[in-house]
Amino acid sequence: MTLEKSEQMYEKAKTLIPGGVSSPVRAIKPFPFYTASGNGSKIKDLDGNEYIDYCLAYGPEILGHNNPVIKEAIVSQLDKGWLYGTPTELEVNLAEKIAGYYPSIDMLRFVSTGTEATMSAIRLARGYTGKKKFVKIEGGFHGAHDAVLVKAGSGASTFGEPDSRGIPADFTKYTLQTPFNDLETMTSLVEKNRDDLAAVIMEPVQGNVGPILPEPGYLQEVRKLTEENGVLLIFDEVITGFRLAMGGAQEYYGVVPDMTTLGKIVGGGLPIGVFGGRRDIMEMIAPSGPVYQAGTFSGSPCSVAAGIAVLDYMKKEALHEKLNATGDSFRQALSEIIEDEGLDYYVSGVASMFKVFFGAEPKNYQDVLKCDKDGYLTFFHRMLASGIFLPPSQFETNFLSAAHTEEDLDKTLEAYKENL
Numbered sequence: 099m100t101l102e103k104s105e106q107m108y109e110k111a112k113t114l115i116p117g118g119v120s121s122p123v124r125a126i127k128p129f130p131f132y133t134a135s136g137n138g139s140k141i142k143d144l145d146g147n148e149y150i151d152y153c154l155a156y157g158p159e160i161l162g163h164n165n166p167v168i169k170e171a172i173v174s175q176l177d178k179g180w181l182y183g184t185p186t187e188l189e190v191n192l193a194e195k196i197a198g199y200y201p202s203i204d205m206l207r208f209v210s211t212g213t214e215a216t217m218s219a220i221r222l223a224r225g226y227t228g229k230k231k232f233v234k235i236e237g238g239f240h241g242a243h244d245a246v247l248v249k250a251g252s253g254a255s256t257f258g259e260p261d262s263r264g265i266p267a268d269f270t271k272y273t274l275q276t277p278f279n280d281l282e283t284m285t286s287l288v289e290k291n292r293d294d295l296a297a298v299i300m301e302p303v304q305g306n307v308g309p310i311l312p313e314p315g316y317l318q319e320v321r322k323l324t325e326e327n328g329v330l331l332i333f334d335e336v337i338t339g340f341r342l343a344m345g346g347a348q349e350y351y352g353v354v355p356d357m358t359t360l361g362k363i364v365g366g367g368l369p370i371g372v373f374g375g376r377r378d379i380m381e382m383i384a385p386s387g388p389v390y391q392a393g394t395f396s397g398s399p400c401s402v403a404a405g406i407a408v409l410d411y412m413k414k415e416a417l418h419e420k421l422n423a424t425g426d427s428f429r430q431a432l433s434e435i436i437e438d439e440g441l442d443y444y445v446s447g448v449a450s451m452f453k454v455f456f457g458a459e460p461k462n463y464q465d466v467l468k469c470d471k472d473g474y475l476t477f478f479h480r481m482l483a484s485g486i487f488l489p490p491s492q493f494e495t496n497f498l499s500a501a502h503t504e505e506d507l508d509k510t511l512e513a514y515k516e517n518l
């Protein structure tokens with residue numbers, strides 16, 4: 099296996115793009131492979147190496163790459179032009195579908211990324227309640243805007259420290275944090291701050307340090323707690339939306355938040371974000387209300403057309419039934435390998451999300467930090483050499499797609515056996 103062209107490309111990329119990448123997680127050491135094409139379950143790099151892909155663009159590609167149904171929807175939209183700056187029938191249709199699947203969503207607005215979706219949702223929650231603070235979960239990722247880039251682990255009851263240079267501490271002083279699956283800390287935080295607490299925002303399954311699953315009853319209790327204290331509950335379902343079920347984690351676990359953010363899958367692989375919620379909250383958004391939000395590319399026709407195509411396809415195929423069952427048996431097979439090898443590792447996951455943690459079962463972010471990150475990276479490179487592309491970090495969730503064949507999965511399990 100040679101990576102010569104990728105290595106050369108990286109040398110050039112480094113001089114033009116900081117770190118040689120357009121998003122930090124892609125900066126595989128010592129250099130990333132540069133992708134030339136993707137089809138079905140596989141992607142191919144510049145040197146012609148082919149990898150079975152379990153990263154799937156960090157979540158969106160639930161049908162695999164270059165899916166013909168989505169492609170057809172995009173191409174037929176291209177024939178009509180691809181940006182108008184006016185409302186379209188398409189976006190009304192997609193809005194109606196999404197609202198039909200998510201009981202928490204009466205109304206919604208389209209944006210272009212998950213980052214924009216959570217940024218707008220938090221602004222709206224503040225505008226609606228007239229309160230300043232919000233609670234996030236340690237290790238919870240809600241995109242790359244100022245208020246949510248707060249270092250995890252700074253302690254539940256202290257004010258957050260910014261996680262990046264360039265963010266004044268003043269911008270994050272209203273961002274409170276609590277560990278996942280810790281109802282006691284959450285309760286005291288919410289009760290103590292209720293008079294100035296606009297919202298709790300959380301990934302119902304922690305996907306960006308996981309998957310870490312909610313313990314039974316946890317989400318239900320957080321729902322009760324927020325409701326009783328007049329605090330909005332925002333589920334950030336940018337990963338879990340249309341991944342766990344058509345109605346996301348809120349359908350899967352049976353918990354209805356006040357607001358929901360979506361992204362990734364709902365654009366069929368094209369850029370999109372969505373924030374939605376109860377009618378009385380959403381009507382606070384401009385132009386119907388005083389909370390401002392806008393975007394040139396919002397509701398971009400190709401993204402919306404691709405979104406409609408992927409949702410209709412998943413629905414028609416009852417895709418989650420099959421895919422989630424594949425997830426169950428795949429995790430089972432991984433667990434058996436780990437047991438056979440006598441490793442103290444843990445296979446986590448739900449539906450079509452999975453991950454081998456190089457350590458004990460994590461309940462929260464602090465637990466994940468104890469895993470063997472360096473060991474995982476060694477393993478990642480061995481898998482890559484075996485033609486398997488896993489996300490290049492112990493912190494990122496792995497995904498299955500509908501395009502993965504039994505042969506792919508068998509080959510992958512063999513590679514796990516060999517490389518673990």
Ligand SMILES: *Cc1c(COP(=O)(O)O)cnc(C)c1O
Nearest residue numbers: 211212213239240241334336337
């Ligand atoms: C990916 C992600 C985001 C950010 O979405 P972008 O489209 O990358 O801006 C927000 N929240 C969660 C839970 C995510 O996984």
